[in-house]
Amino acid sequence: MSREPILEVERLRVAYAGRGGQVEAVRDVSLRVDAGECVGIVGESGSGKTQLCLAVLGLLPPNARRDGVVRFAGAPGDAVRAVRGERIAMVFQDPQTALTPHLRIGTQMAEVLVHHRRVSGPAAREAARAMLAHVGISDPDRCLRRYPHELSGGMRQRVLIATSLLCEPQLLIADEPTTALDVTVQAQVLELLARLRRERRMAILLVSHDLAVVAGLAARIVVMYAGRVVEEAPADALFRGPRHPYTAALIACAPNPDGPIPARMATLPGQPPGATERFPGCPFVSRCDRAVERCRREDPAMVALDDGRRFACHAPLSA
Ligand SMILES: Nc1ncnc2c1ncn2[C@@H]1O[C@H](COP(=O)(O)OP(=O)(O)OP(=O)(O)O)[C@@H](O)[C@H]1O
Ligand code: SF4
Ligand SMILES: [Mg+2]
Secondary structure: OOOOEEEEEEEEEEEEEEOOEEEEEEEEEEEEEEOOOEEEEEOOOOOOHHHHHHHHHOOOOOOEEEEEEEEEOOEOOHHHHHHEOOOEEEEOOOHHHHOOOOOOHHHHHHHHHHHHHOOOHHHHHHHHHHHHHHOOOOOHHHHHHOOHHHOOHHHHHHHHHHHHHOOOOOEEEEEOOOOOOOHHHHHHHHHHHHHHHHHHOOEEEEEEOOHHHHHOOOOEEEEEEOOEEEEEEEHHHHHHOOOOHHHHHHHHHOOOOOOOOOOOOOOOOOOOOOOOOOOOOOOOHHHOOOOOHHHHHOOOOOEEOOOOOEEOOOOOOOO
């Protein structure tokens, strides 16, 4: 199958001037998402996942400094802004704040089409109704008349996904789309995203701190640590044999879907370095049980293999 890039990110950096020195939220991140593909980004809290998404979408606050290249369907950076909300859609963690509280769902959804597609009011409302049915809302007419606070968290996230699909985007950026939902609803929303990817050939960049969330959906997984990519691999290869010790630790901490879920999920001891910290070596060194002398002195360079894997480590695990 030919690989047609829909999103290309090259050497992206995001930094803020802070009192304690420069905060480097994203450091030199490169990645690619092809048409119809789901790429997962995982990493613990503070690793730069949301900052990366915001930088891709051109939604960083004005005091952020962004360097690097973002291309959407081959067109350079600023083109992303022009197609945001239309050819690129986004869904974030908190469906409560993403909806306007004083407007009925039908009004907010119809507005998207009237704004982007100049569709008439009644046609927009009908399209909204059909899209709600498509994402599995059983009584779409009733849902259209509701205000956001009258819906459950799972319903609100479905509404947001339906809204983001109205303009038939080629790429959906979903940042922790299920984190605020309970486990059963989480599984339903992930299943919905999987179906939409299949049926619409819509690419998805799926971000989560939870490896189990991206595992079922993403064909490729990018692992971030302290603002950088430390490993990338096809999902099955990553789980079968992680090469970076941080990825191995993440997998060891994730509950086993086939076994009993531990009462308390294991967590990785220690802390990642602060975003203002400067050090010459590997950012994972203080938590790594494979660290060698070189790791303290020298930041490991990214090594790319022929099979689509890449990792940055001086003493990787064997394949
Ligand atoms: N406006 C800002 N000014 C300065 N630093 C910021 C700003 N916004 C984010 N950061 C820093 O950027 C880093 C990355 O944050 P980000 O929100 O991208 O992490 P994340 O991986 O999405 O975490 P989580 O899993 O908790 O959502 C953090 O160290 C954070 O403190
Ligand atoms: S470079 Fe060294 S410290 Fe960093 S992950 Fe690899 S072995 Fe561990
Ligand atoms: Mg985040």
